[in-house]
Amino acid sequence: MDRPTTGGFVKTPGWLDWYDGPSQPHFQLPPGAVDAHCHVFGPGERFPYAPERKYTPCDASKEQLFALRDHLGFARNVIVQATCHGADNRALVDACVASGGRARGVATVRRSVTDAELQTLHSAGVRGVRFNFVKRLVDFTPKDELLEIAQRIAPLGWHVVVYFEAQDLPELWDFFTALPTTVVVDHMGRPDVTQPVDGAQFGLFLRLLREHENVWTKVSCPERLSVSGPPALPGRCGPEQPPYADVIPFARRLVETFPDRVLWGTDWPHPNLKDHMPDDGLLVDWLASIVPDEAHLRRLLVDNPMRLYWPDEWKGA
Numbered sequence: 001m002d003r004p005t006t007g008g009f010v011k012t013p014g015w016l017d018w019y020d021g022p023s024q025p026h027f028q029l030p031p032g033a034v035d036a037h038c039h040v041f042g043p044g045e046r047f048p049y050a051p052e053r054k055y056t057p058c059d060a061s062k063e064q065l066f067a068l069r070d071h072l073g074f075a076r077n078v079i080v081q082a083t084c085h086g087a088d089n090r091a092l093v094d095a096c097v098a099s100g101g102r103a104r105g106v107a108t109v110r111r112s113v114t115d116a117e118l119q120t121l122h123s124a125g126v127r128g129v130r131f132n133f134v135k136r137l138v139d140f141t142p143k144d145e146l147l148e149i150a151q152r153i154a155p156l157g158w159h160v161v162v163y164f165e166a167q168d169l170p171e172l173w174d175f176f177t178a179l180p181t182t183v184v185v186d187h188m189g190r191p192d193v194t195q196p197v198d199g200a201q202f203g204l205f206l207r208l209l210r211e212h213e214n215v216w217t218k219v220s221c222p223e224r225l226s227v228s229g230p231p232a233l234p235g236r237c238g239p240e241q242p243p244y245a246d247v248i249p250f251a252r253r254l255v256e257t258f259p260d261r262v263l264w265g266t267d268w269p270h271p272n273l274k275d276h277m278p279d280d281g282l283l284v285d286w287l288a289s290i291v292p293d294e295a296h297l298r299r300l301l302v303d304n305p306m307r308l309y310w311p312d313e314w315k316g317a
């Protein structure tokens with residue numbers, strides 16, 4: 001019962017009994033697909049976790065991440081700095097460098113970062129910084145410091161990734177809309193999916209993208225947002241029983257309305273999930289429910305991430 005699963009996680013009571021590592025997805029990814037949101041954790045002995053962290057994850061190494069990439073059929077990764085590593089980007093940089101150009105990074109930096117350090121991060125493959133506003137993950141960071149960082153990374157052609165809870169969007173609106181770069185919102189701005197897709201809360205998020213063409217979003221993390229959850233049994237999903245059904249209308253609305261400003265990623269190794277350990281194969285299968293056709297799929301998984309992270313290699317849609 002305590003076999004390691006993906007990400008070095010070990011089953012704990014409460015996780016679904018059937019989970020035993022990522023399944024082989026049924027859904028065929030397009031050639032060149034990018035997993036545009038995933039993490040590496042540690043290994044803690046080599047890359048210690050930050051003293052100010054709010055959680056301590058299981059180690060999740062670059063080797064495990066690259067094995068998952070190949071297993072699922074992705075060509076590339078975008079590795080996002082997780083809060084448990086604070087502003088120490090060494091594990092992220094190590095993974096990007098080891099990927100041989102198949103991974104880009106989104107780092108976390110403080111105001112004290114030097115221009116030389118930014119250049120080193122760039123050479124390793126970093127193309128953005130992440131600002132986290134989720135209160136269970138970080139202490140308060142003054143917005144004037146973040147704005148200063150955004151102004152310094154803009155000339156490098158980098159962008160800003162933001163993570164927040166939907167109820168905090170009104171308070172963060174002015175800050176987000178003042179950012180001078182492309183802004184990528186993690187996990188659809190974390191909507192409450194028990195509210196209607198046409199309701200006020202998600203409506204405000206849609207308005208942010210409609211009124212600000214520099215704002216993109218990741219249609220990721222149905223496993224975090226879902227109330228209905230994954231199907232009870234593996235191999236039982238399909239058109240009649242899609243996984244994470246309650247999140248589909250939200251992701252689909254974004255994919256259809258802003259086809260050139262959406263990204264997707266597994267969020268492996270799924271930190272802080274308490275109720276179940278998601279099957280990454282099933283998460284890939286979930287894509288079938290949120291894209292209307294092949295052209296949208298290609299933009300979501302290939303053209304958009306390539307344009308943002310590998311513009312020199314992107315051949316155009």
Ligand SMILES: O=C(O)c1cc(C(=O)O)oc(=O)c1
Binds near residue numbers: 083137224
């Ligand atoms: O919802 C989360 O717990 C979570 C945490 C982190 C992080 O610790 O950076 O990143 C994510 O993408 C999601």
